[in-house]
Amino acid sequence: MPMLRRTKEVFKKEEKQKEANERSRQKSIKEQEKEQRDTVLNIALGNENKGFAMLQKMGYKSGQPLGKSGKGIVEPIPLNITTGRSGLGHEEMKKRKAEENLENYRRKMHMRKQAEEQTADLFKLRLKTKQEQLQVKRDLVKSQKACQQLDMQKGLESPKEMWFWLQPEEEKEDDVDAEEEEEKEEDEFDVSDSEKLIMLTAYLREEHLYCIWCGTTYDDKEDLSSNCPGDTFADHE
Known part of the structure; x- marks a missing residue:
């Protein structure tokens, strides 16, 4: 059903958009922290740094390798920085919390989808x-x-x-447009009409060898039995 297909597509888009927004937010925070860290690390130490001042007093010059032999490192040992200000295990806990939130959101969307499908099934059943x-x-009128x-x-x-023949007041019902009939409120199935139809079609088949759904008068009972699909509307669909 088109309505169900559109509902499913909306649910999928909402889930993907939420996941994308969360990834984008996390990425933005990490990028900002990295830019700030790189900016600070790219600034060379000046005389105001006590450690660098001590090295200068011992004869060290900027850009010179460390050690008496002059074979030491030139660049500082790179820092392995853990982003964020939280303690150990916080990232894992935050990741687990995000997964729980996402699972709760998916469960909610699933429940909404089930409610939509049940409503659609009831609508189709009533229709x-x-x-x-x-x-x-x-x-019945045709019969x-x-x-x-x-x-x-x-x-x-x-x-x-008496009701085997169409009565004058019933002829008006046959002229009503089918679409207008469908718009009328009919909450209960008309059992009497259904029983009348069964009895009348049986009479037509028995007395006149006639089937209203075939629109044919058969030669004999054997011809009727062999060539007519059955005695109900469903048999002729």
């Missing part, structure tokens, strides 16, 4: 029921018209049952 009601009414015509062809002046 199907209304369509079945309308189909029964249409088939009544066919019964009246076939009975009169056999010389009958009145129906076997």
Whole structure:
């Protein structure tokens, strides 16, 4: 169903966007810290630094290797810095917390999706029921018209049952547009119409060898049994 497909796509986009925003925020913080650290480390030590001042008193000059032999290192040993001001284990705890938050968010989205699907299933079930009601009414009117015509062809002046023939007030219902019928509020299935349809179609098949869904009068019962798919609307779909 298009509505469900769009809902799923929205959920996926929301999850991806949230993950991307979190990664972007973490990246931005780390980049700022790295820029500040690199700026400080790239500034050479001056005379105000006590350690550097002591080296100068011993004859050291900037850019000169360390040691009496002059073979020592020129550049300072690189620093292995841990970013952040938290204690040991804090990063792991923060990562675990972020994963829990993400899992909670996904669980919430899953529950929302299930609620949407259940609502859609109920809507489809109600729509199907209304369509079945309308189909029964249409088939009943069709059967009544066919019964009246076939009975009169056999010389009958009145129906076997009063409702076997279409009554004048019922003819108006047949002229109502199908779309307008679907908009009417019909909360309960019309059982009486369903039972009438079963009885009337059985009468048409038995007395006239006629099937309303085939729209055919068969030669005999064997012909009807062999060539008609069945005695219900569903058999002819």
